[in-house]
Structure formats: structure tokens, C-alpha cells
Amino acid sequence: MSKSPEEFFAEKEARVNTAIALGVPDRVPVTCMTGFFPAYYAKVSLREVMYDADKMIAAWTKTLQDFDFDTADNPFMIRFLGAIMEALDYKQLKWAGHGVDEMSGYQFVEGEYMKPEEYDDFIFDPTDFMIRRYWPRIFGALAPLAELPPLSEIITYSMGLGNFAALAAPGMREVGQALIKAAEAGQQMAKNAGQFAGVIKAMGFPSTYQGFTQAPFDTLSDYFRGTLGGMMDMFRHADKLMAATEKMLPIMLRLGLSTKKRGGTKVFIPLHKGLDGFMSNDQFKRFYWPSLKALMEGLIAEGLIPVVLWEGECTSRLEIIGDIPAGKAVYHFERTDIFKAKEIIGDRVCLKGNVPLSLMVTGTPDDVRAYCKKLIDVVGKGGGFILDAAAPADDAKPENLQAMIQAAKDYGRYA
């Protein structure tokens, strides 16, 4: 007797949520941060899936038919961006067929998109800074917005109505057209995302996460000041960096909390600049951790579950990062010593990971099985563990992904 999709859904959801609550499920849950893997697997180019919703849905559906994960990724909001990025002439990314070849994933274009002398403007009014300074730099099609007067000066009949004249400036009509094109592409993406969410559910998979946000420091460093800018600011503009990070916190929290409006519970938070090597523990405690901790606590207070991807390594921070409410979050590790993490924070937070991509791409199923068994035996002991790849699986060998799933089933039973 095979189970219905509803039964599968309930079983998988319970398995994952029990692990997150640090309980002992029926077996170790297994999932995969697939990245662009489904495109590789279905043998379509990354460019095709980024522009053709039917191909995206077909590739991701095929993957879910063939791989029995306990949760599924919905790729649309983050991987179906071709049309929107093109409409806006987006500069911060190279993507398949746009700056890199058709089988290449995203490559971020590092830059100083906000100068250090602009901190005060950002801190005074982040939204104004973004519309009139930042957007014109990251969206070629919105460059004319740099000529606008501050919109917050349009207040009432006696203040600012004349400012609308600026919307008649050269190039502004094209800005309007670009925004409409981006809006239409955005609507299409949201429609497809909803459609695929339905497919996932009908197939009996809970989705891995339903929302997204970032650590305030990362948002500033990744997109505004650049990696090097963020590092230098810790020495040259420490106070302003801290003030801007504090300003960014409620923005990132609001973004994360929007997950709830969509009926979701899990918020994905990938981390970049606070990892080992990128700063000292003292710098981490001063510049990075307080706002990240506040972000997670803010989400948890509203009943949401932060699913935090600690990219790279953060073994040296384990003593610090366990200081969050117990059983309310997931820490997904890439190169961090997850065995040590089990000892130090295993009683606070559900651990996820971390089959190395090197093994997934170049190893054999036997290698993968052996590594997974060790993870399950040690990190999975007593629950609170989800088996996953260390980083997006992209061009991993399909047989290695299967070996990871099989390992959870063969070695991961608790009962």
C-alpha cells in the first residue's frame, strides 16, 4: 500500500520539524540545497531555466520525482530572474548567457556601490539613499533616478508638489517603461512560484523555506560597501559602520517577517562576511553578531524559524553563536567542524549539512555513503540533525545525491 501525497507530506514535515525542535524523529531527515542541480540533471542549460518557466518546472519536477528528499526547494524567487534583471539592466550579477556561459551559475560582481563618505546619507534615510543613489548604480535602466530630488520633500500643497516636475526630466519616461517591464516579469515570476509551490505540495513535499533575509552586516558589505570596503570600514569608519548596521536591522527583520504573511514559517539566511578568516572573534562580537542575533530573535519571537547557512567555516565562533533560544532555528554548515558543533551547540540548535561538494562532484557513491554514515552516527545522535550537502549541489553526480538519501534511510533510523 503506497502512501498518498498528503501522508508523505505530513510524514516529512513532522520528521523535519521534530529535528528542528531538537527531538528524535523516525529517522534522520535528508534534504538537498539543490542550487542549479535540477537543470544539470534534466540536461537543460541554466540559461534556459532562468528564462523559460516551463523548462524550470519540468526540470525541478523531474528531480523531485527521482530524488526522495524530505523538503524541496522552490527555485523561482531566486533563480528565475533572467527577465527582471534584463529589464532593469542589473549590474551586480553575471548569469548564464549574460556575462558567463550558458552553464554557469550566478557570479556576483563585487564593487563599492556606496562610498564611505555616503554613510551619513544612508543612515539619515536609507530608502532615499537607495532610490536616488544605489539603484542608479546597480540598475543601468534606472540611472536617471540619480537626478530626482528627495521624495520625502513631497509632503503637501505647500511643500513639494513642484518636485513632480523632476519626473519629466530626460530619460524618465524610459525609467517608467523599464519599471513596468520589470513589474510584469516580477508578476510572472510570482505566479510561477505559486504554481510550483502547488506542484511541490501535490507531490507530497514540504518546501525547505518560504522566505529570505540576510544578516544586516552582510547586506551592507555584500551589496553596498563591498567585501573589502566592509573590512576597511571596521578600521576607518567603525562608528558609522555600526550605525548603518543598526539601521539595516529593522529592514532585514521586516523582510524576514514577510514570510509569515505568505503563510510560511522557515526563513533562509545565508551568511557571508562573518565567517572564520573574514574577521576576528572580537570583530565578530562587535560588528556582526549583535544584529544577526537580534534578527534571529525577532523572527523567532514571531514564530518563524531561521534556517541559517553558515557558508565557509565558523568553527572558531561556535561558543558565541549558540546564544539563541533552543530548538527554534537551523544552522546549516559548510566547512565548519560539524562534529565539534554537535558537542558545543548541539543542545541548542538543529544542525544541518555537511557532505562536502568536493565529494559530491568528484567522489563515488561509496565515499558519500561512508561520510554520511559518520555524520548520522555522530551528529545525528539523539536527533536535532538534518542531512544535506555542504553547499548548493549544482553539478554534483546524481548517483552521489542518491547515495546521500539512501544513507539517511539505511543508517538514520532512530526507532
Added chain:
Amino acid sequence: MSQQQLIEAMSTIKEKEALAIAQDMVTQGADPFSILDACKQAMAIVGDNFAKGVYFLPELVMAGQILMQISDLIKPLLKEASTSKESLGRVVVGTVEGDIHDIGKDIVVLMLEVNGFEVRDLGIDVPAAKFVEAVREFEPQVVALSGFLTVAFDNMKKTVEALKEAGLRDKVKIQIGGGQIDEEIRRYTGADDYGLDAMEAVSYAKKVVSGGLQ
């Protein structure tokens, strides 16, 4: 103002202080080479602290910034003499084809240079043929391949193979680094070594040129 104070300020990443001391030394007519030498000693301390896990990338980056500004300050005083400097060895560095990440690579280049290596930086997204050409012309002892993405695995492998086909493989040692790189990938690509950070690139290059690796 003395050399010792400059070393102290620079190695503790006090940017304004270090620049002021260097400026004073220039004004007082100090030998520009003594200033450069102080910078070199400070960078050695910084590198050492990095290797010990006391300093991290922000300190390396800031030390590089201080070094750059002091170099600009004394460049006009150095004119002719600078070319006669003996180099420890030659290293070709580049991010392999398909990958545009440069921050890690740039720090490796900086640390190799301040440690006395002559570096040819091929940049990012470098095809295998360009590495072959550079090895032929520049005759380095070490080739350092950088890559952050998993696509870099195959292109590193291709680059190693291209050097083999060109008959240059046994003339150089190849070290890889970046992102997901580990022993597994070293074996896969056929490289000689992998490094986790910029100081490992320096110590490997030193080992190679001193004949510690044959």
C-alpha cells in the same frame, strides 16, 4: 621618527599613525629604502600574526592599504634603484576560466610580492592556454590557480593538463586554492598542493624555491 615606530604602527594596523611617521621620515630625509625595509618587516609581522590566527583578512587588507600608500609616498624618491632588487622566485597567479572571483587571489598576490616574489598576475577568468603562455615566457617556479566555484574544479584540471601537454608540467609546481578546494580536489585536478589562505601560498612558494620540494 624612527623605523622602529613605523614597524610598530603598521604592524598594529594604525593607519593614520603609520602614514604620519612615514611622512615625517621622508621630510627628515630618511633613506627611502629604510622606509621600505620597515614596511617589509611590518608586513612580515602581519603575515606571522595571520598565520597564527591573531590577524584575519581585514588586517591583511588594511596592511596592504597602508603599504600601498607608503609606496606611493616614497616612489618619487626611489626612481632608478628599484629595479635592481633581487627576487626570491617567480609565481604565476590567476583565477581559472569560468570564475571571476578576485579578492582571495589579490591577497595572495600582495602577500607573495611583499615576501619578495616576482608575481605575474593573469587576472580572472583565465583560459588554460594563457597559463601555458605565461609559464613559457615568465618561467615561474610556481603556478597558483585560484577558484571559488565548483566549475573551477574542471578548469583547474584542464589547466594542469594543458601544462602537461605543453611539456611544462615538470618545470613548475602547481598549487590551488579558494572556496571548496581541499585534498580531494587537489587529487582530482592533478595539482601538487592546495592552500587554505594567502600565507600558505607564501610558505609553499618558499619551500619550492628553496628546493625543499623535489
